[in-house]
Amino acid sequence: MSIFHGLSAFPITPADEHGEVDTDGVMRLTAHLSANGVDSIGLLGSTGTYAYLSRAERRRATSAAIKAVGGKTPLIVGIGTLRTDEARYLACDAAAEGADGLLMAPVSYTPLTQEEAFQHYVAVAEATSLPLCIYNNPTTTHFSFGRNLLERLAEIPNIVAVKMPAPAEGMVTQELAELRDSPIGKFVIGYSGDWIATEALLAGCDGWFSVLGGFLPRLAKAMVTAAQEGDVSTARQYQQVLEPMWALFREFGSLRVAYAATNLLGLSAAQPPRPLLPLAASDQNRVSEALRACREIMAE
Incomplete structure:
Protein backbone atom coordinates (compact mmCIF):
# COMPACT_ATOMS: atom_id res chain seq x y z
CA MET A 1 0.00 0.00 0.00
CA SER A 2 1.21 3.52 -0.78
CA ALA A 9 -0.55 13.77 10.33
CA PHE A 10 0.81 17.28 9.77
CA PRO A 11 2.48 18.82 12.85
CA ILE A 12 3.77 22.33 13.40
CA THR A 13 7.54 22.88 13.11
CA PRO A 14 8.77 24.42 16.38
CA ALA A 15 11.24 27.24 15.69
CA ASP A 16 12.44 30.43 17.35
CA GLU A 17 11.79 34.00 16.25
CA HIS A 18 14.75 33.85 13.87
CA GLY A 19 13.50 30.77 12.06
CA GLU A 20 15.94 28.37 13.71
CA VAL A 21 14.25 25.01 14.08
CA ASP A 22 13.97 23.47 17.54
CA ALA A 51 7.44 28.67 3.44
CA TYR A 52 8.94 30.47 6.45
CA LEU A 53 12.05 28.27 6.75
CA SER A 54 15.39 28.30 4.93
CA ARG A 55 16.74 25.30 3.08
CA ALA A 56 19.22 24.61 5.88
CA GLU A 57 16.51 24.69 8.56
CA ARG A 58 14.23 22.44 6.54
CA ARG A 59 17.02 19.90 6.30
CA ARG A 60 17.65 20.12 10.05
CA ALA A 61 13.96 19.49 10.70
CA THR A 62 13.95 16.51 8.35
CA SER A 63 17.04 15.01 9.96
CA ALA A 64 15.52 15.39 13.43
CA ALA A 65 12.24 13.76 12.39
CA ILE A 66 14.04 10.84 10.74
CA LYS A 67 15.96 10.22 13.95
CA ALA A 68 12.80 10.41 16.04
CA VAL A 69 10.67 7.96 14.05
CA GLY A 70 13.51 5.54 13.36
CA GLY A 71 11.83 4.07 10.30
CA LYS A 72 8.68 3.15 12.25
CA THR A 73 6.45 5.66 10.43
CA PRO A 74 6.85 6.90 6.84
CA LEU A 75 7.98 10.51 6.63
CA ILE A 76 6.62 12.70 3.82
CA VAL A 77 8.56 15.96 3.46
CA GLY A 78 7.21 19.17 1.95
CA ILE A 79 9.50 20.73 -0.65
CA GLY A 80 7.45 23.64 -1.96
CA THR A 81 9.38 26.77 -2.95
CA LEU A 82 9.40 29.44 -5.65
CA ARG A 83 12.22 28.21 -7.88
CA THR A 84 12.39 24.86 -9.66
CA ASP A 85 16.09 24.45 -8.97
CA GLU A 86 15.55 25.09 -5.27
CA ALA A 87 12.71 22.55 -5.17
CA ARG A 88 15.04 20.01 -6.75
CA TYR A 89 17.67 20.75 -4.09
CA LEU A 90 15.08 20.35 -1.35
CA ALA A 91 13.96 17.04 -2.84
CA CYS A 92 17.54 15.79 -2.88
CA ASP A 93 18.09 16.99 0.70
CA ALA A 94 15.02 15.09 1.87
CA ALA A 95 16.12 11.96 0.03
CA ALA A 96 19.63 12.20 1.46
CA GLU A 97 18.25 12.42 5.01
CA GLY A 98 16.11 9.32 4.47
CA ALA A 99 12.61 10.67 3.76
CA ASP A 100 10.09 8.20 2.35
CA GLY A 101 8.14 10.58 0.13
CA LEU A 102 7.72 14.17 -1.01
CA LEU A 103 4.88 16.68 -1.06
CA MET A 104 5.03 19.77 -3.26
CA ALA A 105 2.79 22.77 -3.75
CA PRO A 106 3.18 25.03 -6.81
CA VAL A 107 4.43 28.05 -4.87
CA SER A 108 4.57 31.26 -6.91
CA TYR A 109 4.73 35.04 -6.82
CA THR A 110 4.08 35.62 -10.50
CA PRO A 111 1.03 33.40 -11.15
CA LEU A 112 1.95 30.17 -12.90
CA THR A 113 0.39 28.92 -16.10
CA GLN A 114 -0.75 25.32 -16.35
CA GLU A 115 2.25 24.52 -18.57
CA GLU A 116 4.70 26.15 -16.18
CA ALA A 117 3.33 24.09 -13.30
CA PHE A 118 3.57 20.93 -15.41
CA GLN A 119 7.20 21.54 -16.28
CA HIS A 120 7.97 22.42 -12.65
CA TYR A 121 6.58 19.10 -11.40
CA VAL A 122 8.30 17.10 -14.11
CA ALA A 123 11.68 18.62 -13.29
CA VAL A 124 11.33 18.05 -9.55
CA ALA A 125 10.00 14.50 -9.94
CA GLU A 126 13.12 13.65 -11.94
CA ALA A 127 15.45 14.84 -9.16
CA THR A 128 14.99 11.75 -6.95
CA SER A 129 13.35 8.34 -6.99
CA LEU A 130 11.05 9.23 -4.09
CA PRO A 131 7.28 9.13 -4.67
CA LEU A 132 5.84 12.63 -4.99
CA CYS A 133 2.41 13.87 -3.96
CA ILE A 134 0.87 16.93 -5.62
CA TYR A 135 -0.17 19.47 -3.02
CA ASN A 136 -3.29 21.09 -4.47
CA ASN A 137 -3.92 23.99 -2.10
CA PRO A 138 -5.30 27.01 -3.96
CA PHE A 143 -3.00 28.26 -8.19
CA SER A 144 -5.80 25.99 -9.40
CA PHE A 145 -4.99 22.69 -11.06
CA GLY A 146 -7.02 22.11 -14.19
CA ARG A 147 -8.26 18.56 -14.75
CA ASN A 148 -6.12 18.34 -17.87
CA LEU A 149 -3.00 19.27 -15.90
CA LEU A 150 -3.68 16.59 -13.29
CA GLU A 151 -4.27 14.04 -16.03
CA ARG A 152 -0.93 14.91 -17.64
CA LEU A 153 0.86 14.69 -14.30
CA ALA A 154 -0.66 11.25 -13.68
CA GLU A 155 1.55 9.97 -16.51
CA ILE A 156 4.80 11.14 -14.90
CA PRO A 157 6.91 8.54 -13.09
CA ASN A 158 7.26 9.16 -9.34
CA ILE A 159 4.18 11.44 -9.20
CA VAL A 160 1.80 9.04 -7.51
CA ALA A 161 -0.67 10.96 -5.34
CA VAL A 162 -2.68 14.14 -5.07
CA VAL A 172 -16.90 15.31 -2.05
CA THR A 173 -18.60 12.09 -3.16
CA SER A 182 -10.68 9.83 -15.21
CA PRO A 183 -6.94 9.30 -15.77
CA ILE A 184 -6.49 11.11 -12.42
CA GLY A 185 -7.77 7.91 -10.84
CA LYS A 186 -4.25 6.51 -11.24
CA PHE A 187 -3.29 8.67 -8.28
CA VAL A 188 -3.71 7.88 -4.63
CA ILE A 189 -6.38 10.50 -3.87
CA GLY A 190 -6.46 12.13 -0.46
CA TYR A 191 -8.14 15.20 0.99
CA SER A 192 -7.22 18.03 3.30
CA GLY A 193 -9.68 20.56 4.74
CA ASP A 194 -10.24 18.71 8.00
CA TRP A 195 -13.89 19.71 8.37
CA ILE A 196 -14.83 17.56 5.35
CA ALA A 197 -12.70 14.61 6.47
CA THR A 198 -15.63 12.47 7.59
CA GLU A 199 -17.45 13.00 4.32
CA ALA A 200 -14.32 12.26 2.29
CA LEU A 201 -13.39 9.16 4.28
CA LEU A 202 -16.91 7.72 4.09
CA ALA A 203 -16.89 8.42 0.34
CA GLY A 204 -13.82 6.18 0.08
CA CYS A 205 -10.90 8.55 -0.42
CA ASP A 206 -7.48 6.94 0.01
CA GLY A 207 -6.05 9.29 2.60
CA TRP A 208 -6.64 12.15 4.99
CA PHE A 209 -3.91 14.81 5.13
CA SER A 210 -4.76 16.05 8.59
CA VAL A 211 -3.95 19.12 10.66
CA LEU A 212 -5.90 17.58 13.54
CA GLY A 213 -3.73 14.49 13.31
CA GLY A 214 -0.70 16.65 14.04
CA PHE A 215 -1.89 17.30 17.61
CA LEU A 216 -4.68 14.77 18.28
CA PRO A 217 -3.37 11.69 16.46
CA ARG A 218 -5.41 9.12 18.41
CA LEU A 219 -8.70 10.83 17.62
CA ALA A 220 -7.80 11.39 13.97
CA LYS A 221 -6.73 7.75 13.63
CA ALA A 222 -9.97 6.60 15.28
CA MET A 223 -11.95 8.60 12.72
CA VAL A 224 -10.07 6.97 9.85
CA THR A 225 -10.51 3.50 11.32
CA ALA A 226 -14.25 3.99 11.86
CA ALA A 227 -14.73 5.15 8.26
CA GLN A 228 -12.60 2.33 6.83
CA GLU A 229 -14.61 -0.23 8.81
CA GLY A 230 -17.90 1.24 7.62
CA ASP A 231 -18.89 2.38 11.11
CA VAL A 232 -20.82 5.41 9.91
CA SER A 233 -22.42 6.14 13.28
CA THR A 234 -19.08 6.40 15.09
CA ALA A 235 -17.49 8.43 12.31
CA ARG A 236 -20.35 10.92 12.41
CA GLN A 237 -20.19 11.05 16.21
CA TYR A 238 -16.57 12.15 15.97
CA GLN A 239 -17.55 14.71 13.36
CA GLN A 240 -20.18 16.17 15.66
CA VAL A 241 -17.77 16.46 18.59
CA LEU A 242 -15.24 18.17 16.34
CA GLU A 243 -17.59 20.84 14.98
CA PRO A 244 -16.28 23.50 17.43
CA MET A 245 -12.73 22.72 16.31
CA TRP A 246 -13.70 22.93 12.64
CA ALA A 247 -15.41 26.27 13.30
CA LEU A 248 -12.14 27.57 14.77
CA PHE A 249 -10.21 26.26 11.76
CA ARG A 250 -12.52 28.12 9.40
CA GLU A 251 -12.49 31.33 11.46
CA PHE A 252 -8.77 31.66 12.17
CA GLY A 253 -7.10 29.27 9.73
CA SER A 254 -6.02 25.83 10.86
CA LEU A 255 -2.37 26.89 11.28
CA ARG A 256 -3.05 29.37 14.11
CA VAL A 257 -5.35 26.89 15.83
CA ALA A 258 -2.77 24.12 15.48
CA TYR A 259 -0.16 26.20 17.30
CA ALA A 260 -2.59 27.01 20.10
CA ALA A 261 -3.77 23.41 20.44
CA THR A 262 -0.27 21.92 20.33
CA ASN A 263 0.82 24.27 23.11
CA LEU A 264 -2.31 23.76 25.22
CA LEU A 265 -1.72 20.00 25.06
CA GLY A 266 1.80 20.49 26.40
CA LEU A 267 3.42 19.18 23.22
CA SER A 268 5.26 22.42 22.44
CA ALA A 269 5.73 26.02 23.49
CA ALA A 270 6.43 27.38 20.01
CA GLN A 271 4.80 30.44 18.48
CA PRO A 272 3.89 30.92 14.80
CA PRO A 273 6.47 32.72 12.67
CA ARG A 274 6.04 36.48 12.44
CA PRO A 275 4.19 38.27 11.00
CA LEU A 276 1.66 35.63 12.11
CA LEU A 277 0.48 36.21 15.67
CA PRO A 278 -0.75 33.76 18.31
CA LEU A 279 -4.46 33.63 19.00
CA ALA A 280 -5.78 36.02 21.62
CA ALA A 281 -6.27 34.60 25.10
CA SER A 282 -10.05 34.50 24.70
CA ASP A 283 -9.75 32.52 21.48
CA GLN A 284 -7.21 30.16 23.03
CA ASN A 285 -9.85 29.47 25.67
CA ARG A 286 -12.19 28.43 22.86
CA VAL A 287 -9.52 26.06 21.55
CA SER A 288 -9.13 24.66 25.06
CA GLU A 289 -12.87 23.97 25.26
CA ALA A 290 -12.83 22.26 21.88
CA LEU A 291 -9.90 20.10 23.03
CA ARG A 292 -11.73 19.18 26.22
CA ALA A 293 -14.63 17.74 24.23
CA CYS A 294 -12.18 15.78 22.09
CA ARG A 295 -10.42 14.31 25.12
CA GLU A 296 -13.74 13.34 26.66
CA ILE A 297 -14.91 11.33 23.67
CA MET A 298 -11.59 9.48 23.50
CA ALA A 299 -11.87 8.65 27.21
CA GLU A 300 -15.27 6.99 26.78
Missing part, protein backbone atom coordinates in the same frame (compact mmCIF):
# COMPACT_ATOMS: atom_id res chain seq x y z
CA ILE A 3 2.65 5.67 2.00
CA PHE A 4 -0.01 8.24 1.06
CA HIS A 5 -2.87 6.00 2.23
CA GLY A 6 -4.60 6.39 5.57
CA LEU A 7 -3.92 9.13 8.11
CA SER A 8 -1.09 11.51 7.29
CA THR A 23 15.18 19.99 16.60
CA ASP A 24 14.38 18.55 20.02
CA GLY A 25 10.86 19.89 19.65
CA VAL A 26 10.54 18.34 16.19
CA MET A 27 11.69 15.01 17.59
CA ARG A 28 9.19 15.12 20.46
CA LEU A 29 6.28 15.91 18.16
CA THR A 30 7.11 13.34 15.48
CA ALA A 31 7.87 10.63 18.04
CA HIS A 32 4.48 11.36 19.66
CA LEU A 33 2.68 11.01 16.33
CA SER A 34 4.52 7.80 15.49
CA ALA A 35 3.78 6.30 18.91
CA ASN A 36 0.08 7.03 18.42
CA GLY A 37 -0.18 5.05 15.22
CA VAL A 38 -0.50 7.57 12.41
CA ASP A 39 0.08 6.05 8.97
CA SER A 40 2.53 8.75 7.91
CA ILE A 41 3.87 12.09 9.07
CA GLY A 42 3.63 15.10 6.78
CA LEU A 43 6.64 17.17 7.81
CA LEU A 44 7.01 20.73 6.51
CA GLY A 45 3.53 21.05 5.11
CA SER A 46 1.57 24.27 5.42
CA THR A 47 1.01 23.52 9.11
CA GLY A 48 4.75 22.94 9.31
CA THR A 49 5.37 26.49 7.99
CA TYR A 50 7.73 25.33 5.24
CA THR A 139 -6.16 28.83 -0.73
CA THR A 140 -2.46 29.43 -0.04
CA THR A 141 -0.86 29.13 -3.47
CA HIS A 142 -3.61 30.87 -5.49
CA LYS A 163 -3.74 16.02 -1.95
CA MET A 164 -7.06 17.63 -2.83
CA PRO A 165 -8.61 20.65 -1.09
CA ALA A 166 -12.13 20.67 0.31
CA PRO A 167 -14.67 21.09 -2.51
CA ALA A 168 -18.00 22.83 -2.12
CA GLU A 169 -20.09 21.52 0.74
CA GLY A 170 -21.67 18.17 -0.02
CA MET A 171 -19.66 17.67 -3.22
CA GLN A 174 -19.36 13.44 -6.63
CA GLU A 175 -15.90 14.94 -7.10
CA LEU A 176 -14.14 11.79 -5.93
CA ALA A 177 -16.20 9.64 -8.31
CA GLU A 178 -15.34 11.94 -11.21
CA LEU A 179 -11.64 11.81 -10.36
CA ARG A 180 -11.71 8.02 -10.08
CA ASP A 181 -13.37 7.73 -13.50
Whole structure:
Protein backbone atom coordinates (compact mmCIF):
# COMPACT_ATOMS: atom_id res chain seq x y z
CA MET A 1 0.00 0.00 0.00
CA SER A 2 1.21 3.52 -0.78
CA ILE A 3 2.65 5.67 2.00
CA PHE A 4 -0.01 8.24 1.06
CA HIS A 5 -2.87 6.00 2.23
CA GLY A 6 -4.60 6.39 5.57
CA LEU A 7 -3.92 9.13 8.11
CA SER A 8 -1.09 11.51 7.29
CA ALA A 9 -0.55 13.77 10.33
CA PHE A 10 0.81 17.28 9.77
CA PRO A 11 2.48 18.82 12.85
CA ILE A 12 3.77 22.33 13.40
CA THR A 13 7.54 22.88 13.11
CA PRO A 14 8.77 24.42 16.38
CA ALA A 15 11.24 27.24 15.69
CA ASP A 16 12.44 30.43 17.35
CA GLU A 17 11.79 34.00 16.25
CA HIS A 18 14.75 33.85 13.87
CA GLY A 19 13.50 30.77 12.06
CA GLU A 20 15.94 28.37 13.71
CA VAL A 21 14.25 25.01 14.08
CA ASP A 22 13.97 23.47 17.54
CA THR A 23 15.18 19.99 16.60
CA ASP A 24 14.38 18.55 20.02
CA GLY A 25 10.86 19.89 19.65
CA VAL A 26 10.54 18.34 16.19
CA MET A 27 11.69 15.01 17.59
CA ARG A 28 9.19 15.12 20.46
CA LEU A 29 6.28 15.91 18.16
CA THR A 30 7.11 13.34 15.48
CA ALA A 31 7.87 10.63 18.04
CA HIS A 32 4.48 11.36 19.66
CA LEU A 33 2.68 11.01 16.33
CA SER A 34 4.52 7.80 15.49
CA ALA A 35 3.78 6.30 18.91
CA ASN A 36 0.08 7.03 18.42
CA GLY A 37 -0.18 5.05 15.22
CA VAL A 38 -0.50 7.57 12.41
CA ASP A 39 0.08 6.05 8.97
CA SER A 40 2.53 8.75 7.91
CA ILE A 41 3.87 12.09 9.07
CA GLY A 42 3.63 15.10 6.78
CA LEU A 43 6.64 17.17 7.81
CA LEU A 44 7.01 20.73 6.51
CA GLY A 45 3.53 21.05 5.11
CA SER A 46 1.57 24.27 5.42
CA THR A 47 1.01 23.52 9.11
CA GLY A 48 4.75 22.94 9.31
CA THR A 49 5.37 26.49 7.99
CA TYR A 50 7.73 25.33 5.24
CA ALA A 51 7.44 28.67 3.44
CA TYR A 52 8.94 30.47 6.45
CA LEU A 53 12.05 28.27 6.75
CA SER A 54 15.39 28.30 4.93
CA ARG A 55 16.74 25.30 3.08
CA ALA A 56 19.22 24.61 5.88
CA GLU A 57 16.51 24.69 8.56
CA ARG A 58 14.23 22.44 6.54
CA ARG A 59 17.02 19.90 6.30
CA ARG A 60 17.65 20.12 10.05
CA ALA A 61 13.96 19.49 10.70
CA THR A 62 13.95 16.51 8.35
CA SER A 63 17.04 15.01 9.96
CA ALA A 64 15.52 15.39 13.43
CA ALA A 65 12.24 13.76 12.39
CA ILE A 66 14.04 10.84 10.74
CA LYS A 67 15.96 10.22 13.95
CA ALA A 68 12.80 10.41 16.04
CA VAL A 69 10.67 7.96 14.05
CA GLY A 70 13.51 5.54 13.36
CA GLY A 71 11.83 4.07 10.30
CA LYS A 72 8.68 3.15 12.25
CA THR A 73 6.45 5.66 10.43
CA PRO A 74 6.85 6.90 6.84
CA LEU A 75 7.98 10.51 6.63
CA ILE A 76 6.62 12.70 3.82
CA VAL A 77 8.56 15.96 3.46
CA GLY A 78 7.21 19.17 1.95
CA ILE A 79 9.50 20.73 -0.65
CA GLY A 80 7.45 23.64 -1.96
CA THR A 81 9.38 26.77 -2.95
CA LEU A 82 9.40 29.44 -5.65
CA ARG A 83 12.22 28.21 -7.88
CA THR A 84 12.39 24.86 -9.66
CA ASP A 85 16.09 24.45 -8.97
CA GLU A 86 15.55 25.09 -5.27
CA ALA A 87 12.71 22.55 -5.17
CA ARG A 88 15.04 20.01 -6.75
CA TYR A 89 17.67 20.75 -4.09
CA LEU A 90 15.08 20.35 -1.35
CA ALA A 91 13.96 17.04 -2.84
CA CYS A 92 17.54 15.79 -2.88
CA ASP A 93 18.09 16.99 0.70
CA ALA A 94 15.02 15.09 1.87
CA ALA A 95 16.12 11.96 0.03
CA ALA A 96 19.63 12.20 1.46
CA GLU A 97 18.25 12.42 5.01
CA GLY A 98 16.11 9.32 4.47
CA ALA A 99 12.61 10.67 3.76
CA ASP A 100 10.09 8.20 2.35
CA GLY A 101 8.14 10.58 0.13
CA LEU A 102 7.72 14.17 -1.01
CA LEU A 103 4.88 16.68 -1.06
CA MET A 104 5.03 19.77 -3.26
CA ALA A 105 2.79 22.77 -3.75
CA PRO A 106 3.18 25.03 -6.81
CA VAL A 107 4.43 28.05 -4.87
CA SER A 108 4.57 31.26 -6.91
CA TYR A 109 4.73 35.04 -6.82
CA THR A 110 4.08 35.62 -10.50
CA PRO A 111 1.03 33.40 -11.15
CA LEU A 112 1.95 30.17 -12.90
CA THR A 113 0.39 28.92 -16.10
CA GLN A 114 -0.75 25.32 -16.35
CA GLU A 115 2.25 24.52 -18.57
CA GLU A 116 4.70 26.15 -16.18
CA ALA A 117 3.33 24.09 -13.30
CA PHE A 118 3.57 20.93 -15.41
CA GLN A 119 7.20 21.54 -16.28
CA HIS A 120 7.97 22.42 -12.65
CA TYR A 121 6.58 19.10 -11.40
CA VAL A 122 8.30 17.10 -14.11
CA ALA A 123 11.68 18.62 -13.29
CA VAL A 124 11.33 18.05 -9.55
CA ALA A 125 10.00 14.50 -9.94
CA GLU A 126 13.12 13.65 -11.94
CA ALA A 127 15.45 14.84 -9.16
CA THR A 128 14.99 11.75 -6.95
CA SER A 129 13.35 8.34 -6.99
CA LEU A 130 11.05 9.23 -4.09
CA PRO A 131 7.28 9.13 -4.67
CA LEU A 132 5.84 12.63 -4.99
CA CYS A 133 2.41 13.87 -3.96
CA ILE A 134 0.87 16.93 -5.62
CA TYR A 135 -0.17 19.47 -3.02
CA ASN A 136 -3.29 21.09 -4.47
CA ASN A 137 -3.92 23.99 -2.10
CA PRO A 138 -5.30 27.01 -3.96
CA THR A 139 -6.16 28.83 -0.73
CA THR A 140 -2.46 29.43 -0.04
CA THR A 141 -0.86 29.13 -3.47
CA HIS A 142 -3.61 30.87 -5.49
CA PHE A 143 -3.00 28.26 -8.19
CA SER A 144 -5.80 25.99 -9.40
CA PHE A 145 -4.99 22.69 -11.06
CA GLY A 146 -7.02 22.11 -14.19
CA ARG A 147 -8.26 18.56 -14.75
CA ASN A 148 -6.12 18.34 -17.87
CA LEU A 149 -3.00 19.27 -15.90
CA LEU A 150 -3.68 16.59 -13.29
CA GLU A 151 -4.27 14.04 -16.03
CA ARG A 152 -0.93 14.91 -17.64
CA LEU A 153 0.86 14.69 -14.30
CA ALA A 154 -0.66 11.25 -13.68
CA GLU A 155 1.55 9.97 -16.51
CA ILE A 156 4.80 11.14 -14.90
CA PRO A 157 6.91 8.54 -13.09
CA ASN A 158 7.26 9.16 -9.34
CA ILE A 159 4.18 11.44 -9.20
CA VAL A 160 1.80 9.04 -7.51
CA ALA A 161 -0.67 10.96 -5.34
CA VAL A 162 -2.68 14.14 -5.07
CA LYS A 163 -3.74 16.02 -1.95
CA MET A 164 -7.06 17.63 -2.83
CA PRO A 165 -8.61 20.65 -1.09
CA ALA A 166 -12.13 20.67 0.31
CA PRO A 167 -14.67 21.09 -2.51
CA ALA A 168 -18.00 22.83 -2.12
CA GLU A 169 -20.09 21.52 0.74
CA GLY A 170 -21.67 18.17 -0.02
CA MET A 171 -19.66 17.67 -3.22
CA VAL A 172 -16.90 15.31 -2.05
CA THR A 173 -18.60 12.09 -3.16
CA GLN A 174 -19.36 13.44 -6.63
CA GLU A 175 -15.90 14.94 -7.10
CA LEU A 176 -14.14 11.79 -5.93
CA ALA A 177 -16.20 9.64 -8.31
CA GLU A 178 -15.34 11.94 -11.21
CA LEU A 179 -11.64 11.81 -10.36
CA ARG A 180 -11.71 8.02 -10.08
CA ASP A 181 -13.37 7.73 -13.50
CA SER A 182 -10.68 9.83 -15.21
CA PRO A 183 -6.94 9.30 -15.77
CA ILE A 184 -6.49 11.11 -12.42
CA GLY A 185 -7.77 7.91 -10.84
CA LYS A 186 -4.25 6.51 -11.24
CA PHE A 187 -3.29 8.67 -8.28
CA VAL A 188 -3.71 7.88 -4.63
CA ILE A 189 -6.38 10.50 -3.87
CA GLY A 190 -6.46 12.13 -0.46
CA TYR A 191 -8.14 15.20 0.99
CA SER A 192 -7.22 18.03 3.30
CA GLY A 193 -9.68 20.56 4.74
CA ASP A 194 -10.24 18.71 8.00
CA TRP A 195 -13.89 19.71 8.37
CA ILE A 196 -14.83 17.56 5.35
CA ALA A 197 -12.70 14.61 6.47
CA THR A 198 -15.63 12.47 7.59
CA GLU A 199 -17.45 13.00 4.32
CA ALA A 200 -14.32 12.26 2.29
CA LEU A 201 -13.39 9.16 4.28
CA LEU A 202 -16.91 7.72 4.09
CA ALA A 203 -16.89 8.42 0.34
CA GLY A 204 -13.82 6.18 0.08
CA CYS A 205 -10.90 8.55 -0.42
CA ASP A 206 -7.48 6.94 0.01
CA GLY A 207 -6.05 9.29 2.60
CA TRP A 208 -6.64 12.15 4.99
CA PHE A 209 -3.91 14.81 5.13
CA SER A 210 -4.76 16.05 8.59
CA VAL A 211 -3.95 19.12 10.66
CA LEU A 212 -5.90 17.58 13.54
CA GLY A 213 -3.73 14.49 13.31
CA GLY A 214 -0.70 16.65 14.04
CA PHE A 215 -1.89 17.30 17.61
CA LEU A 216 -4.68 14.77 18.28
CA PRO A 217 -3.37 11.69 16.46
CA ARG A 218 -5.41 9.12 18.41
CA LEU A 219 -8.70 10.83 17.62
CA ALA A 220 -7.80 11.39 13.97
CA LYS A 221 -6.73 7.75 13.63
CA ALA A 222 -9.97 6.60 15.28
CA MET A 223 -11.95 8.60 12.72
CA VAL A 224 -10.07 6.97 9.85
CA THR A 225 -10.51 3.50 11.32
CA ALA A 226 -14.25 3.99 11.86
CA ALA A 227 -14.73 5.15 8.26
CA GLN A 228 -12.60 2.33 6.83
CA GLU A 229 -14.61 -0.23 8.81
CA GLY A 230 -17.90 1.24 7.62
CA ASP A 231 -18.89 2.38 11.11
CA VAL A 232 -20.82 5.41 9.91
CA SER A 233 -22.42 6.14 13.28
CA THR A 234 -19.08 6.40 15.09
CA ALA A 235 -17.49 8.43 12.31
CA ARG A 236 -20.35 10.92 12.41
CA GLN A 237 -20.19 11.05 16.21
CA TYR A 238 -16.57 12.15 15.97
CA GLN A 239 -17.55 14.71 13.36
CA GLN A 240 -20.18 16.17 15.66
CA VAL A 241 -17.77 16.46 18.59
CA LEU A 242 -15.24 18.17 16.34
CA GLU A 243 -17.59 20.84 14.98
CA PRO A 244 -16.28 23.50 17.43
CA MET A 245 -12.73 22.72 16.31
CA TRP A 246 -13.70 22.93 12.64
CA ALA A 247 -15.41 26.27 13.30
CA LEU A 248 -12.14 27.57 14.77
CA PHE A 249 -10.21 26.26 11.76
CA ARG A 250 -12.52 28.12 9.40
CA GLU A 251 -12.49 31.33 11.46
CA PHE A 252 -8.77 31.66 12.17
CA GLY A 253 -7.10 29.27 9.73
CA SER A 254 -6.02 25.83 10.86
CA LEU A 255 -2.37 26.89 11.28
CA ARG A 256 -3.05 29.37 14.11
CA VAL A 257 -5.35 26.89 15.83
CA ALA A 258 -2.77 24.12 15.48
CA TYR A 259 -0.16 26.20 17.30
CA ALA A 260 -2.59 27.01 20.10
CA ALA A 261 -3.77 23.41 20.44
CA THR A 262 -0.27 21.92 20.33
CA ASN A 263 0.82 24.27 23.11
CA LEU A 264 -2.31 23.76 25.22
CA LEU A 265 -1.72 20.00 25.06
CA GLY A 266 1.80 20.49 26.40
CA LEU A 267 3.42 19.18 23.22
CA SER A 268 5.26 22.42 22.44
CA ALA A 269 5.73 26.02 23.49
CA ALA A 270 6.43 27.38 20.01
CA GLN A 271 4.80 30.44 18.48
CA PRO A 272 3.89 30.92 14.80
CA PRO A 273 6.47 32.72 12.67
CA ARG A 274 6.04 36.48 12.44
CA PRO A 275 4.19 38.27 11.00
CA LEU A 276 1.66 35.63 12.11
CA LEU A 277 0.48 36.21 15.67
CA PRO A 278 -0.75 33.76 18.31
CA LEU A 279 -4.46 33.63 19.00
CA ALA A 280 -5.78 36.02 21.62
CA ALA A 281 -6.27 34.60 25.10
CA SER A 282 -10.05 34.50 24.70
CA ASP A 283 -9.75 32.52 21.48
CA GLN A 284 -7.21 30.16 23.03
CA ASN A 285 -9.85 29.47 25.67
CA ARG A 286 -12.19 28.43 22.86
CA VAL A 287 -9.52 26.06 21.55
CA SER A 288 -9.13 24.66 25.06
CA GLU A 289 -12.87 23.97 25.26
CA ALA A 290 -12.83 22.26 21.88
CA LEU A 291 -9.90 20.10 23.03
CA ARG A 292 -11.73 19.18 26.22
CA ALA A 293 -14.63 17.74 24.23
CA CYS A 294 -12.18 15.78 22.09
CA ARG A 295 -10.42 14.31 25.12
CA GLU A 296 -13.74 13.34 26.66
CA ILE A 297 -14.91 11.33 23.67
CA MET A 298 -11.59 9.48 23.50
CA ALA A 299 -11.87 8.65 27.21
CA GLU A 300 -15.27 6.99 26.78
